[in-house]
Structure formats: C-alpha cells, structure tokens
Amino acid sequence: MKYMTLNNGVKMPQFGLGTFLVESGEIAYETVKYALEIGYRHIDTAQMYKNEASIGQAIKDSGIQRKDLWITTKQARHMNLVHMEKAFLESLDKLQTDYVDLYLIHWPNHDEEINAATWAYFEKLYHEGKCRAIGISNFQIHMIDDLLKHAHVVPMVNQVELHPGLSQEPLKKYLDKMQIAIESYGPLMKGGVFMDRYADVLAPIAKAHDKSIAQIVIAWGLQRGIIMIPKSITPQRIKENYEAQDIKLSADEMTQINALNRGNRVYTDPDNSPWGAYID
Template sequence: MKKVKFYNGVEMPQLGFGTYLATEEVGYEAVKHALEIGYRHLDTAQMYGNEKMIGDAIKASGIDREEIFITSKQFNHSTLEEMHKGFEQSLIDLQTDYIDLFLIHWPSHRNETNAHTWIFFESLYEQGKVRAIGVSNFKIHHLDALLETAVIPPMINQVELHPGLSQVPLQKYLEAKSIQLQSYGPFMRGGIFEGRYQETLAEVAKKHQASIPQVVVAWGLARGIVMNPKSVTKERILENFQAQFIQLDFEDMEKINGLNRGKRVYTDPDNSAWGY
C-alpha cells in the first residue's frame, strides 16, 4: 500500500476506509472485512458515533495497533475541558492510547475559535497523544487565518473532493505549504453514476476494464490525494481497495479533470451549521 508522508515524517496509507454511516453490526463487519483484505487506514469522527465499534473491530482483527492508521475528528468546543473530555472519550472508545491523526472536523466562522481549538490540538501533539494534527473542511481563507497564529501548521486538510469538485486551487495552495490534501465523498452521493459524469467515467472505466468508482479512486490517488471511500458492502470494499492498482494515463486524467464544475454535494463550509 502506497503511503504519503507528512512534513513531520509521519506516514499515512494513501488509500483509507471511510466509516461515516457505518455503525452497529453492519459497520463492525465492514471494518473487520476491510482490515482482512488489507486496508490499514480507518477514517472516523466523534460525530459518527462509531468509534467504539471501530475499536472492537480492530481488536477482533488481531492486527497490531501500530499497523493501523486511525483518523478521528472533533468539533470546536467552547471550553478546554469539553475538548479534553471529547478527546479522552475517543481514546476510550477506540481502545487505544494514541490517535494517529486528529482533525478539527469543521471550521468555525470565527477565526478566533479555530485558533483556540488549534492550541488544544498542538498540546495533544506535543504530549504525544496524537502523531499528527490537521483540519477538515477548511477553505483557503480559514487556513490563512489559522496559519497566522499556529505554531505547528496542520499536516493535512480533508475536504469534499470528487470529479465534480476537483479542488485544484486548494491543492496548489496546500502543496506550497507542505500540507497534505485528503478527499471525502469521492462518489458525489451517487452523482458519478449520473449524466455527463457517468458518460465520461464509464469511457475511462471501460478502457481499463474497471468500474466507475475504481476510476474515481484511481484518479485521486494519481493526483497524490489521500482517498477514503466508504462502503459496508463486501464486494465494494474489495472493489474500492483494488482501485490502487489501476494506472490512469494523461488522457484519462485530463478527461476526468474536465468534469470539474465546482459542484458541491455536501455542505459549504462557509454556510455550515457547525460554524458558530
């Protein structure tokens, strides 16, 4: 499995396993299956309500904790005490004494709130409770503001990214600052199977004897982006995993790049309900 390296030297498997809406018995079986077939990077969040299930699945897999890269995410909280409580609960639920990567889940509309939360994140990093820290759903203006006060810059930014929203300007910005880019929602809530997206992606998929989701994951990986598709369906978990072996050429990449329309299918971070 190919890895990306953060500026602090920590490595993260470039293909991960998303777990939003993967809960209870179905989620547990899916995570166990993902680990069995070779995924070593799990993406969760306190908000998903599945950290305990993930901790259980990791235990049941028999795989050493150090071999698995775990990302979790926390919302901004108004007090330090609440932030500590949230983080400590994640450790308890995931049944671990450290988290590989911890992210601010959504930016606040108030830069001071993000800066305040970031001080807490930096303290976790300095204490060795997390191996890396980052942000999610941050736009360039959120990052510009955060970097004014951050002592330790974020190592990664996880954002909505798929063929309809290729995030090229954000990728350029992050590259210049040595911050890794990670995608979520690669399948556009089903949009990749519709209209012009379907037509173009099906052409590329046919050429590689692959499926449309595989081509989308391969496109992200070829751009150096961390991808973490989610599925609770055994065949799809394997299908998505095998996307790492598909090599798209320049012409394929250009075709998929040409699908970008700045189309969001998730929430715009500037208008989220979590930005209080």
C-alpha cells in the same frame, strides 16, 4: 499500499476506509473487520459518526498490531477546553487506543479566535504524543491563512469534499505550497459520478480498464496525490475500492476526468456551514 509523507515526516497510508453513516454496532464492526481482513490499514471515523466504539472493537479483534494501523478521528465541535479534553479522551477510550494517528478539527468555526484556541489544544495533544499528526477538515484557503497567523504547528492534513465535480485544484495548489496533504471525502459525489455527464466520461474509461466507475474515480484521486477514503458497507465494494489502488490512468484519461470539474458541491459549503458554534 502507498504512503504520503506528511510535513512532520510521518507516513500516512494514502488509501483508507471512510465510515460516515456506517451504523454503530454490528454493521460498523463487521465492515471494519472485513476491510482489515482484506488489507485496509487506514480507518477514518469521527466523534460525530458515533461508531468509534464498534470500530475500536473490530480493530482489537482483528489482531493487527496497533503500530501497523492508521486511525483518524475528528473533534466534533469547537468547545471549551474541558469539553475538548473530554471528547478526545472519549474517542481514545472508544477506539481502545492511547493515541490516534490523525486528529482533525471536523468543521471550522466562523470565528478565527475559536479556531486558534482549538488548534492550540490540538498542538498540545501533538506535543504530548497523543496524536501522530494533527489536521483540519473543511477549511478554505482564507480560514487556513487565519489559522496560520496563530499556529505553531502547520496542520499536516486538510480533509475536504473532493471528487470529479469538485476537483479542488486551487485549494490543492495552495496546500501543496504549504506542505499540507489533501484528503478527499465524498469521492463518489453521493452517487453523482454514476450519472449523466460524469458517467458519459467515466464509463468508457472504466470499460477500457475493465474496472468500475468507482474504481476509476479512486484511481484518479490517488494519481493526483490525494488521500482517498471511500466508504462502503458492502463487502464486494469494499474489495473493489481497495483494488483501485493498482489502476494506472493515462495522462489523457486524467485530463478528461479533470475537465469534469464544475465546482459542484454535494456537501455543505464551509463558508456557509451552520456548524462550529462555541459551546460552554
């Protein structure tokens, strides 16, 4: 398992399990339990995924010591302080832990002041030791610039849509400069990497390594220094994705995959998102 050293010195596993659309109950429980059994130590969830309680139970039953695990969760909305506190305590309770390793603002608000107020609350949690690291998700460069005008703590991570069709090179350069780690979501492009022009490039590379296209995409992200959290509820794929950590791509293969970028989003554009309303 490789680790990223975040800007506060904390070491975060560079590879983990995504759990968006992993149904709460038996599916989430069994998925996480299996992943932990085969070596995953980093689980990415969110208040919005409604599966924190099943994940918390799977973690507890795994018998793995809390200090050996990385748990990321996300604050669903920018709410008033009372609601933010309530949401955070609910996440801790469901995850059966007294701290999270990484807490993210799930979506930016279009109002800079609201993002600043939310971040101030995150900073408070960080200083109280309730989060080992705090970060943001879906923040564009201009949104980070705005946030940094108010912030006392520079976010440690920005989790964004990132895959061969949207390589996020300009954002990555900016984040590298700011010492903010970049984390990919949607690495498989909602299945897009298995089709058309993506498959034309990725399938021969996969064949040359005797690996799958999914594994090549994960290896490409890891090799770029990106935190990768592919999601699967299928045991064979959970294992396959885990094993992608051992793949080494050549410079030429990296260049070929980098060239697939077309700024092609399959998730919501943060500049036009309908989320982030201020709720009393």
